[in-house]
Amino acid sequence: xxxxxxxxxxxxxxxxxxxxxxxxxxxxxxxxxxxxxxxxxxxxxxxxxxxxxxxxxxxxxxxxxxxxxxxxxxxxxxxxxxxxxxxxxxxxxxxxxxxxxxxxxxxxxxxxxxxxxxxxxxxxxxxxxxxxxxxxxxxxxxxxxxxxxxxxxxxxxxxxxxxxxxxxxxxxxxxxxxxxxxxxxxxxxxxxxxxxxxxxxxxxxxxxxxxxxxxxxxxxxxxxxxxxxxxxxxxxxxxxxxxxxxxxxxxxxxxxxxxxxxxxxxxxxxxxxxxxxxxxxxxxxxxxxxxxxxxxxxxxxxxxxxxxxxxxxxxxxxxx
Amino acid sequence: xxxxxxxxxxxxxxxxxxxxxxxxxxxxxxxxxxxxxxxxxxxxxxxxxxxxxxxxxxxxxxxxxxxxxxxxxxxxxxxxxxxxxxxxxxxxxxxxxxxxxxxxxxxxxxxxxxxxxxxxxxxxxxxxxxxxxxxxxxxxxxxxxxxxxxxxxxxxxxxxxxxxxxxxxxxxxxxxxxxxxxxxxxxxxxxxxxxxxxxxxxxxxxxxxxxxxxxxxxxxxxxxxxxxxxxxxxxxxxxxxxxxxxxxxxxxxxxxxxxxxxxxxxxxxxxxxxxxxxxxxxxxxxxxxxxxxxxxxxxxxxxxxxxxxxxxxxxxxxxx
Numbered sequence: 202x203x204x205x206x207x208x209x210x211x212x213x214x215x216x217x218x219x220x221x222x223x224x225x226x227x228x229x230x231x232x233x234x235x236x237x238x239x240x241x242x243x244x245x246x247x248x249x250x251x252x253x254x255x256x257x258x259x260x261x262x263x264x265x266x267x268x269x270x271x272x273x274x275x276x277x278x279x280x281x282x283x284x285x286x287x288x289x290x291x292x293x294x295x296x297x298x299x300x301x302x303x304x305x306x307x308x309x310x311x312x313x314x315x316x317x318x319x320x321x322x323x324x325x326x327x328x329x330x331x332x333x334x335x336x337x338x339x340x341x342x343x344x345x346x347x348x349x350x351x352x353x354x355x356x357x358x359x360x361x362x363x364x365x366x367x368x369x370x371x372x373x374x375x376x377x378x379x380x381x382x383x384x385x386x387x388x389x390x391x392x393x394x395x396x397x398x399x400x401x402x403x404x405x406x407x408x409x410x411x412x413x414x415x416x417x418x419x420x421x422x423x424x425x426x427x428x429x430x431x432x433x434x435x436x437x438x439x440x441x442x443x444x445x446x447x448x449x450x451x452x453x454x455x456x457x458x459x460x461x462x463x464x465x466x467x468x469x470x471x472x473x474x475x476x477x478x479x480x481x482x483x484x485x486x487x488x489x490x491x492x493x494x495x496x497x498x499x500x501x502x503x504x505x506x507x508x509x510x511x512x513x514x515x516x517x518x519x520x521x
Numbered sequence: 522x523x524x525x526x527x528x529x530x531x532x533x534x535x536x537x538x539x540x541x542x543x544x545x546x547x548x549x550x551x552x553x554x555x556x557x558x559x560x561x562x563x564x565x566x567x568x569x570x571x572x573x574x575x576x577x578x579x580x581x582x583x584x585x586x587x588x589x590x591x592x593x594x595x596x597x598x599x600x601x602x603x604x605x606x607x608x609x610x611x612x613x614x615x616x617x618x619x620x621x622x623x624x625x626x627x628x629x630x631x632x633x634x635x636x637x638x639x640x641x642x643x644x645x646x647x648x649x650x651x652x653x654x655x656x657x658x659x660x661x662x663x664x665x666x667x668x669x670x671x672x673x674x675x676x677x678x679x680x681x682x683x684x685x686x687x688x689x690x691x692x693x694x695x696x697x698x699x700x701x702x703x704x705x706x707x708x709x710x711x712x713x714x715x716x717x718x719x720x721x722x723x724x725x726x727x728x729x730x731x732x733x734x735x736x737x738x739x740x741x742x743x744x745x746x747x748x749x750x751x752x753x754x755x756x757x758x759x760x761x762x763x764x765x766x767x768x769x770x771x772x773x774x775x776x777x778x779x780x781x782x783x784x785x786x787x788x789x790x791x792x793x794x795x796x797x798x799x800x801x802x803x804x805x806x807x808x809x810x811x812x813x814x815x816x817x818x819x820x821x822x823x824x825x826x827x828x829x830x831x832x833x834x835x836x837x838x839x840x841x
């Protein structure tokens with residue numbers, strides 16, 4: 202091994218340079234069995250010129266599990282693993298390389314010594330999905346290429362325009378009838394790898410808060426990045442011992458939907474506070490960080506926002 | 522950094538111990554735009570209690586790209602990147618941790634110093650999929666839990682039975698009408714990251730061989746792991762300068778479908794040989810490696826099979 206490389210490895214845990222891992226891998230977690238009957242047997246040629254195989258769709262399916270990929274740094278500095286949960290219509294790719302090819306939050310937090318568990322929720326990406334309407338009860342939704350541009354407040358933002366097509370390539374079909382299955386799988390994940398801190402985005406607002414309400418003893422911190430949903434307000438007090446950070450980007454006041462979404466999220470945070478909880482709400486523009494879209498982790502200043510989250514985690518005593 | 526850890530890092534490139542990376546990340550590649558018209562506008566509540574948003578399915582979609590995740594070792598020893606292409610109904614998870622929690626081929630080859638590009642083909646996993654029958658022309662197929670057990674020759678094999686449910690969790694829906702789109706995206710991947718060696722499994726037999734026939738100058742080696750399809754036999758000679766290894770597991774002779782599948786694959790290899798190519802066919806049982814199922818990379822002796830592939834790659838002069 203060259204001396205310069207060795208030196209770089211020794212400096213690991215810093216922002217730049219190589220990544221030293223004590224392990225990495227993946228697993229699926231959760232799910233349930235469902236039996237389907239009454240469908241005709243099909244004969245299918247799987248590969249052109251191949252030998253036909255009979256496919257009987259009747260039978261028992263294992264559905265609604267989720268996919269998790271983990272990266273464990275050689276020099277662990279986070280006191281607990283950091284779980285990253287993506288938003289609607291997306292997968293764990295959200296936290297990987299940004300659509301314009303820069304370092305994402307997965308690498309950023311990993312290089313600072315956090316065990317990172319990045320996942321694909323039920324129905325998304327490597328979690329797979331189940332037949333509808335037999336198992337999933339509704340039809341999937343698909344996003345035309347230009348749809349997220351407005352809804353994710355990208356116009357005039359720090360989102361890297363030149364990466365927009367690559368961002369669209371990350372989008373996967375979504376259902377609106379799978380929330381309970383998603384929550385069940387995330388709960389199974391928490392039971393497997395926590396105590397932990399959970400960083401969640403957008404649609405995962407309701408998943409992060411609801412799963413934390415189901416397992417408050419297993420969650421040491423919640424980082425709600427522009428949550429588009431929340432937990433049960435009547436049970437907000439359950440989270441009084443779970444430090445919680447809300448992070449909101451720019452352009453919310455002038456958006457058609459985001460003032461309401463933000464208001465509902467902040468109200469949930471206030472309910473936790475009133476019960477004695479420790480909640481911090483950061484509106485980035487007020488903190489001097491300007492121009493963030495809904496996809497904060499991909500914006501040009503994504504490292505600046507990550508540093509703000511890192512500083513908050515350190516203040517919670519979760520970093521050594 | 523502790524001395525013991527430092528020592529372990531220095532020993533990297535060996536079988537066990539930490540993984541030192543010079544970089545890791547992901548990207549999407551390929552795809553095309555399709556315009557859909559004539560569908561009604563829907564109003565959808567994405568999150569319970571959330572603000573309804575109008576969803577217009579008409580518009581332009583970016584479809585049929587694929588997902589690639591790369592891991593680049595600090596100490597590179599493979600002369601070219603090693604691309605891993607999964608089989609039908611599966612994703613890149615095939616090469617990650619085995620379903621019973623052991624090290625998969627991704628980590629195995631990475632630890633030996635190969636740049637590894639592991640991917641999800643069009644329609645699978647993090648590649649996403651497009652609406653049907655509008656864009657994909659057929660309906661997806663789903664596999665009941667017990668279906669692969671027989672088809673993948675697992676009974677009495679080295680496949681880790683206790684991991685079978687976890688293997689089933691890795692299965693995703695598949696189409697039979699997307700081959701051309703898959704080949705187009707793999708070709709875009711080869712154009713982006715090769716020269717390279719390509720290791721491909723099962724359904725990807727046709728993808729590996731056809732893409733190599735389209736880009737013979739960019740492929741330094743082909744490792745066909747139980748290929749269930751092949752290239753164009755009339756153009757087999759195009760591959761005469763691409764060293765090719767076929768690997769077949771156990772239990773083929775007594776299977777209903779595999780004798781034919783193997784025969785067709787070997788015949789394609791012979792056509793390459795006749796044109797002056799360098800083709801090696803390894804039937805593992807004849808090489809003294811017994812009991813392998815169709816999922817060789819997950820079997821209990823997966824490291825032994827990986828070592829056989831590694832030895833062959835070294836013989837091709839692709840390792841330093």
